Each structure stands twice: as structure tokens, then as C-alpha cells.
Amino acid sequence: MELDNRKIIILKTIIKNYLATGEPVGSRTISKESGLSLSSATIRNEMSDLEEMGYILQPHTSAGRIPSDKGYRFYVDSILQESDNRVSEVTDIMLKRVDKLENLLKQMVKILAVDTNYAALVSGPVLSENKIRYLQLSQPSPVKLLLILVCEGNIIKTELISCKKPLDTEELLNLNLLLNNSLAGRSFKEITPKLIAELLVQAGSQRNLVSTILNAVVELMETGEESRDIYTSGATNILKYPELSETDKAQKLISAFEEKDELKELVAEVTRSETDNSHNVTVYLGGEGPIQNMQDCSLVTANYELGEGLRGVIGVIGPKRMDYEKVLHSMQVMMDQLDRMFGKEE
Amino acid sequence: MELDNRKIIILKTIIKNYLATGEPVGSRTISKESGLSLSSATIRNEMSDLEEMGYILQPHTSAGRIPSDKGYRFYVDSILQESDNRVSEVTDIMLKRVDKLENLLKQMVKILAVDTNYAALVSGPVLSENKIRYLQLSQPSPVKLLLILVCEGNIIKTELISCKKPLDTEELLNLNLLLNNSLAGRSFKEITPKLIAELLVQAGSQRNLVSTILNAVVELMETGEESRDIYTSGATNILKYPELSETDKAQKLISAFEEKDELKELVAEVTRSETDNSHNVTVYLGGEGPIQNMQDCSLVTANYELGEGLRGVIGVIGPKRMDYEKVLHSMQVMMDQLDRMFGKEE
């Protein structure tokens, strides 16, 4: 059987209606709302077909139809295609100019949550190619060394290191020189065992100390997923959707949002799976890919990039019957905002 | 009327039972469980008295009694007294040695939540008297200055500052000298307008730059409540208690845990209200003090101190019928752990 135009219209009507109400939709409703002038009986026949083809299903005999995963998938894909061509309207979301990136992201995720009425998350950006600009050692107290690492994009990281015996000024200067000579300009990957070995040889008597420092540097450089910041908002929106608010499911979901660990993995997974999409907008339906343990949920994600290779993920989690059109649009607007704010700058 | 011994036993039995079940408790239950060999009828008479005295109340005519706020207060206070004398048993909570304080706190709050089955929060520590140990300026790129501020307790803060024109090495050195001379050893309060004015005079041609730097320093020093980190865990435990899991209340509470802003205020308020209690353990009943908008909740808080004046707040939020005994005990154990870990060190 073929999915002809009329079937498509009916399918879309069913889905839209279901998204809006959360209730199974019956043939009469469609007959009235689809725009087609067909009687409910005809619709019923078509619906029979659609069910047979697997796009919709019936929770129980005397109920209307709800979209199946295949149906959702079809719908989401067709929206995704449309919105590529659509110019996102300029909405006047007032993202007040904020001083810190962190605050900006917090603000963004909040707006997204309020705007969509779903749970939203944003990952802090991670440098894809994190290069050391320079590093600096100083000595706050006799047996402590402060390591300051400045990376491309002015990312600053510090670490306190204990050392056995105090260094005098000259030693400190030499150490700084030595480290900068070999490490400045290098990315994480370029700190090879060979390089480390060389450095240790050059270090001479300071061998142990240099080794400790190198460990600290490597640790700081590992912008590992574990260290990624995740900001969330609107987790409790989940409670608004009956199909998710059964105590058990809601608990799991909201916990995931609170503890963040799961979200980190999720972000990691999303980051890995690159597509050629412009902002890499992807829709995962419950059970697929990164959200296997989130039944009945949908996850919409997009990647953002702030220039200089700073990249992160933004996402919205809601029930399967989420208003995809709206969510995709909201995300688009967010992306545009970010592009505008950071495209111009620097 | 007087609260004689028998009344106290009955009252405690009522409360304990209510805490365990969440259901109003009737006279027969008490007759069986109180340990007193009295018939339910006698108990009923006593309960009448207790109700008249305001310690308990009846949700509706044909129901048992539940503790009133006055009842809770009585109960909590009596526990608090007891547990002062009690040696906290050593429980073998495995707080794995963690490298970062942040992780330790996260671990702690998680344990507390799991252990008590309520929602738990811990605030990151804040230096009560935050003194600058030294500060350092360096120049990562021609028009950027990196300000590094090292405070007592090895708290390190950094800030990137833009400057109009590049400084040469000597200027940078002088600037560092100037700033350290006047600021090192000072606490936030000691950076007075007078001091600032003096500094600006000494700065001479670098006046503008020094002003910018000073602003940054002051900003970094303000360990304002807004910048306090808050770690939470177990927010969804709230859903386990019927009296809180009505969508509306649960939503509010869990949101508070997610967005953290409210919690920050709460912590601020708790911090302000000092008592002479050893760990400053306090129980707030729903509506009292910092949790006015959290009806039907109780908040148990304690202060912790990590030496060097690093202080923070730890707390548990649950329904009014929370198992105070257990919570207070768990918190006690946490405090002991912290004391042990940080008392020995340094």
C-alpha cells in the first residue's frame, strides 16, 4: 500500500491533534479538522490502512488512534525538512547581555524550558581542540605551587600542587621557562609520552616535581565529559504530562536532571554522533539511541558553536507527543541568537 | 492543664506512629503500641486533652489525630536535647577519599539523600573572613590581563581583564608590586574607599587600569551568596510522600531544588541566624523562617566548618512528618565525618 497524499494529511492531522490534546483521536474529529471534506466513515477506512501500515495504533478497541513510533518519526522528519527552508522569525526574546558565559547558558536553558514547557538542558562548551597558550607556576606558600594554565579561547584553569621543599626564585623561573618551551602551543593530543620523557630528562634534579606538574597539566587538559557542566531547567515540566508523571517514570526522569551524570553521558553520545545537518538538529524517540532508558520520551538536540571551536549541546526532553514544531523552532531561535552574539564578537 | 508524663508518652506515640505511616492515628492503636496498659477509651480522654492543649489535631471528625505544629515542635525539641548527649555511633559510611572538595560535598549530599530518603542539599563553603594572600597579574595576550587572586585557604580565583594598550614587562612588574603591597593580607571589608583612593593616586598614569583591576578584585572577593555553589540530591524523594506529591506542591519544591536560587536564599538566611548550638542544628517547620513558601515541609539544617574558617550549610527537606530522629542522627554522622577528615588535616 502506498502513503498517498490524503493519507499523509490524515496522519498529520492525527498527530497534530494528539500532540495538542494527549488523547487518542477519532475519525469524526479528523473529518472535521483535517480540511478534507470527507465523512468520518471514509476517514475510518483510511485509518484502518494507516494502522495496517504501522503509522498509528489503537490503545484499545473503543478508542481513537495515536501515532506509533513510525508515525512520529515520519512527522518529525517531514518537519525537519520544512524548517530547513524556513527563515526563523525574529522573536524578541530578551537575552539580557550577561557577563559570563555560564550565566548566558543558564539564562538560555531557562528561557527554553519556559518557552516550550518541557525540560531543557544545555551543556557547557568544550574546546574541540584545546591548545595551551601558556602556563605559569607561582608559589603562594613555601610548600605549595600554583599551576595556572591558559588555553586558547582564554580558558583558565588552576591547580594547586604540593611540593616537598621550597623553590627559590631562580628555580621557579627556570621551571616556568622549561615548561612553556615544551608545552606552549600544544594540544592535549600532542603531549605524547615521548615529549614527557624528554621533558623529564631536561628537568634533571627536579624530575619528580616536573612529573607531578605534568600529571596535573594533563588532567586539566582532559576536558573529559565528566567535567562538562550541564545546566538544566524545567525538569518539573515533566509532571505536567500525564503519560510521564506516573511516580516511577517522573522520578527517574527528574532524578536524571538533578544528578546530571546521566545527562553527561547523553551529551557525550550526542556529541559523538555527528551528522551533516547545519546545527545538527536531531530528534531521538524514546528508546532510541542515547535515551534508551527513557521510555515514552523524546529528546530533541542541537549543537551550538561559539567560534574558536567552543562547542556544546542544547536539548529538550518531553513526552513523545511533544510539539515538535514549536520545539524545533525555539531551538532554531536560540541558535540564531548565539550565532549573532558570538559571530560578531572577537 | 499540665503535660504530665502519661500525656507525653501518648503524644510521642502519636507522633512516632504518624511519622511512620503518614496516617492519622486512633486511640486503639495507641492503646496497643504505647506500652501503657490503658484501654482505648482512656486514651481517648487523654487525646481530648492533648487536642485542647493544641498538641494534636483532627483532620476530620471520624479520623485519628495528627500532630500539630506545636506537637512537632515539642517532639523535635525533645529529640534535639537527647541527641546532644548521645554519642553518635560510628557508621561505616564509605566516604571514599576524594580529591576535590566539590566531589566530597556531592558525595555527601547524595549519601544523605539516599540514607534519609528525603531531599538533601549542601552549600559549598564560603570563607567567613576572606583574606587575600597575594594577587598576580600576567599578560596572556597583548590586550588582555589575567588577574589571579589567591586567598587564605588556597582559594584561587581568576578573571580576565581587557586593557587598552599592551604593558611592557617593567610596567607589569610595578603594577604587581603596587597591588600586592596594598592589598595582600587584606580582607574584603578592609578594601575601603580610602584605600582605593590612595591606590589610584599611586597608580599615576595607570589610573584607569588600576581602577578596572580593583573592581575585578572586589567582585571576586564578594563571596556573595549568589556565587555560592549548592549541591542537591534526592529531590525526587519528595514524590514519595503523598502529602507533598500533589502536582502543584511537588512541582514547586522540586523546581526550587533544580533552579537553586531559592535554596541560595535559604542558605543565606540559615547562615545569618546563628545560634550557640554546637553544630548549629536547627529544625524549621513548614512556614517558619526561611521556608515560608514551603507548606507542609520541614527543613533540618546544620552548619559545617572545615577549618580555616570555611563554613557551609547542610540540610534536609522532607515532609513535616519526617523521621527527625533519623535525620538528625544522619546529619550528626556527616558532621563527625567532616570534622574527622578536616580536623586532622593541615
Next chain:
DNA sequence: GTTAGCACTCTTTATCATCGACTGCTAACA
């Protein structure tokens, strides 16, 4: 002072009939 017993209240739970929203099928129609 304590207790047994009874009448009364009020919530909870179960049961049952009714209603309404659907579907699927058949037969008629264009």
C-alpha cells in the same frame, strides 16, 4: 480514675448502571 459499650460521623472502597466515544461492517449511493 478507668473501662465497656453504643450511637454517630465521615472516609474509603466496591459495585453497578449509564453514558459517550469509537470502531467495523454492511448496504446503499453516485
Next chain:
DNA sequence: TGTTAGCAGTCGATGATAAAGAGTGCTAAC
């Protein structure tokens, strides 16, 4: 052949009613 009207049948939702259960207050007796 595609479309439609109509009807029987299914199943969940709703609401009313009854029965059960838990508790109290009061009174009278011990």
C-alpha cells in the same frame, strides 16, 4: 470504484449508591 449513512458492539469514564471500616464522644458502670 470510491464514498457515505447507519447500526451494532466494545470499552473506558462517570456518577450514584451501598457497605465497610475506623474513630470519636458520651454515658453509665466498675
